[in-house]
Every structure is written in structure tokens, then in C-alpha cells.
Amino acid sequence: MRSRHDTAADLRVEALRAAVGDAVWAPSIHNTQPWRFTSRGSRISLRADADRRLGVADPDGREMLISCGAALFNLRLGLRARGLDPEVVLLPDPDRPHLLADVEAVPGEEPEDYTRLMHGQVRRRRSHRGGFTAEPVPDSVLAAVRSEAETEGARFIQAVDAHVKGALAALNNAAEHIQRRTPSYASEIARWAPAPGSRRADGVQHESYPRTAPRTEPHFAARDFARGRGWGMEPANGTETPPAGVVLLLVTAGDEPADWLRAGQGLQRSLLRASEHGFAAAYHTQALQIPELRAFVRTHFCGADHPQLLLRLGVPDTEDLASVRRPLEDVLTEEP
Numbered sequence: 001m002r003s004r005h006d007t008a009a010d011l012r013v014e015a016l017r018a019a020v021g022d023a024v025w026a027p028s029i030h031n032t033q034p035w036r037f038t039s040r041g042s043r044i045s046l047r048a049d050a051d052r053r054l055g056v057a058d059p060d061g062r063e064m065l066i067s068c069g070a071a072l073f074n075l076r077l078g079l080r081a082r083g084l085d086p087e088v089v090l091l092p093d094p095d096r097p098h099l100l101a102d103v104e105a106v107p108g109e110e111p112e113d114y115t116r117l118m119h120g121q122v123r124r125r126r127s128h129r130g131g132f133t134a135e136p137v138p139d140s141v142l143a144a145v146r147s148e149a150e151t152e153g154a155r156f157i158q159a160v161d162a163h164v165k166g167a168l169a170a171l172n173n174a175a176e177h178i179q180r181r182t183p184s185y186a187s188e189i190a191r192w193a194p195a196p197g198s199r200r201a202d203g204v205q206h207e208s209y210p211r212t213a214p215r216t217e218p219h220f221a222a223r224d225f226a227r228g229r230g231w232g233m234e235p236a237n238g239t240e241t242p243p244a245g246v247v248l249l250l251v252t253a254g255d256e257p258a259d260w261l262r263a264g265q266g267l268q269r270s271l272l273r274a275s276e277h278g279f280a281a282a283y284h285t286q287a288l289q290i291p292e293l294r295a296f297v298r299t300h301f302c303g304a305d306h307p308q309l310l311l312r313l314g315v316p317d318t319e320d321l322a323s324v325r326r327p328l329e330d331v332l333t334e335e336p
Contacts, residue, residue, distance in 0.1 A: 069264020
């Protein structure tokens with residue numbers, strides 16, 4: 001006959017597994033899902049999967065750690081939603097740089113409504129690769145999105161002036177132009193572009209894209225994994241184009257691995273709040289992957305802060321499209 005202690009231990013293991021199941025629904029660069037988890041007792045450790053780092057676009061692992069930070073926030077939220085408090089230690093061992101966090105799950109209180117609402121968005125949130133409607137993002141939503149990022153030690157800078165938006169779009173498009181003509185970038189993109197009908201559980205799926213390439217004003221070129229090229233480098237042919245949405249730079253005060261993890265947690269926290277109100281984000285990492293352009297963006301648009309991500313926020317003009325995740329067994333190792 002099993003004891004009450006054994007039953008409680010089983011429930012805790014199930015809760016930890018379920019929280020890791022939430023973590024893997026975080027956004028990641030090129031849907032690389034560059035994370036691994038280890039659970040032992042009441043502790044979950046998050047590690048970066050270096051084999052999934054983008055060696056060309058992300059040689060320092062900055063975007064890999066932003067992705068892992070987003071997964072860490074989902075893990076924390078998943079634990080809280082199940083009545084457990086996450087006690088987090090970032091980068092606990094300097095000799096093991098790929099060990100990003102140890103999370104101790106201790107008994108907590110029943111989740112509040114806020115936690116339940118945010119947790120309900122974990123598997124609904126999607127990266128958006130289509131266009132946006134003309135519906136504005138209310139100031140109240142933008143304020144909430146900013147507040148969520150600041151809670152995690154990051155912040156958003158909004159590009160309000162049309163000239164600033166145009167400049168950021170031009171830098172993004174210039175970076176896309178450069179990368180499209182660099183063979184090593186092209187090969188790396190191809191690695192994360194599964195063929196139509198592929199059963200791969202990572203990469204940017206062909207079905208993740210709308211049938212028609214989106215155009216905005218100003219236009220931010222987006223990578224098109226489905227077609228193997230960038231979208232929107234051609235003229236708009238005089239057709240009416242929808243607005244770009246709210247253009248935001250996610251920035252941090254520092255630019256070390258801990259800051260990248262904080263940026264990822266702030267990003268995901270903000271995205272879940274935006275999703276709750278029906279908004280989604282389109283990401284543009286190109287200019288920040290070229291050191292000279294990233295330095296230019298920092299100098300002219302971020303003050304003393306460091307730009308970590310450029311995104312646009314708005315109401316999607318299409319329904320959610322395909323999204324895939326690696327099975328839990330691929331990312332979680334359970335130790336006795």
C-alpha cells in the first residue's frame with residue numbers, strides 16, 4: 001500500500017513534468033528550441049543545447065539564451081499554476097556556462113487569477129508571420145506589456161516617430177539583403193526549414209506561413225523559410241499596404257548572459273499578456289545579428305541600453321498557423 005508521502009511525491013513529479021511541458025512552448029529563434037531540462041527530486045535544471053545554436057547568425061549564443069529565458073519564464077509560470085513556488089538561481093555554476101538555471105519547486109499557494117490567465121495563454125501564443133489589421137493596440141495594453149517586461153529586468157522602447165520606424169525598417173531590410181547573399185547564412189536558414197509534409201518537430205514549418213507574403217508600411221522584411229528567401233524586398237506595386245503595427249525594441253541595461261536570460265523572460269511575460277488581449281508579435285532579428293548594425297541601433301535608438309530584439313505588435317490578420325514542438329522525452333531527463 002502506497003503511503004501519503006509516496007502519493008505526494010508522484011504528484012510533484014507529474015507537476016514538474018507538466019511545467020516542463022509548458023516551457024517548451026516558448027518562442028525560439030528559427031524555432032530551434034535550444035533547451036534541455038533535467039529533473040531530480042524537486043529541482044529542475046535548464047541547460048542550453050549548444051548543438052542548436054546558430055553558429056553563423058548567433059555566434060555568442062545571445063539569441064539562444066533569450067530563447068531559453070522565454071522557456072524559463074514558462075517553466076516558472078507552469079509551476080505557479082500548479083501550486084508550486086519556483087526558487088530560481090540563474091547561472092549557478094561559472095564552470096558550466098550551459099547550465100542556465102536551477103529551479104527549486106517548493107510548496108506554494110493556490111494560483112491567483114492573474115497566474116491562471118497568463119498560464120492559459122502559454123499554448124495559445126504564436127509567433128506571427130502574416131500581416132496585421134489596422135486595429136490599434138490600446139495604450140492600456142501597451143502599458144501592461146511594458147510593465148511585464150520591466151518586472152523581469154528588461155524594457156521596451158517604442159518607435160513612435162515615423163522616421164524612426166522607417167530607419168529601423170531600413171536597417172532590418174539591409175541586414176536581410178546582406179544575409180541573403182551570404183552562403184553561410186543561407187545554409188543555416190536551410191537547416192531550419194523542413195520540407196513540406198516533414199515530420200520534424202522543430203524548425204520553421206512550411207505551413208507556418210500565409211499564402212501571400214505580408215507587406216506593411218513601413219515595410220519590415222521577414223525571413224521566409226517556406227520559400228527560402230526574404231519577403232518584401234520588392235516594391236509594393238502601388239497596392240495599399242497595412243500598417244506595420246507597434247514597433248518595439250526590447251532592451252536591457254547590460255549585455256551579458258544573465259541579461260539575455262532576463263530579456264527572454266521579460267519577452268515571454270509580455271507576449272503572454274499581449275496574447276491575452278488578442279495581440280501577437282512578429283520578430284525581426286536580422287539587424288541585431290550583424291554587429292555593426294546592432295551597435296548602430298544601440299547608439300541611435302537605445303541610449304545606454306543594449307538592443308536584444310526588434311518586434312512588431314498587432315492584431316493578426318489571419319488565424320493561427322502551424323506550430324510544432326519537440327516531444328517532452330527529447331528535452332527532459334529525469335534522474336532518480
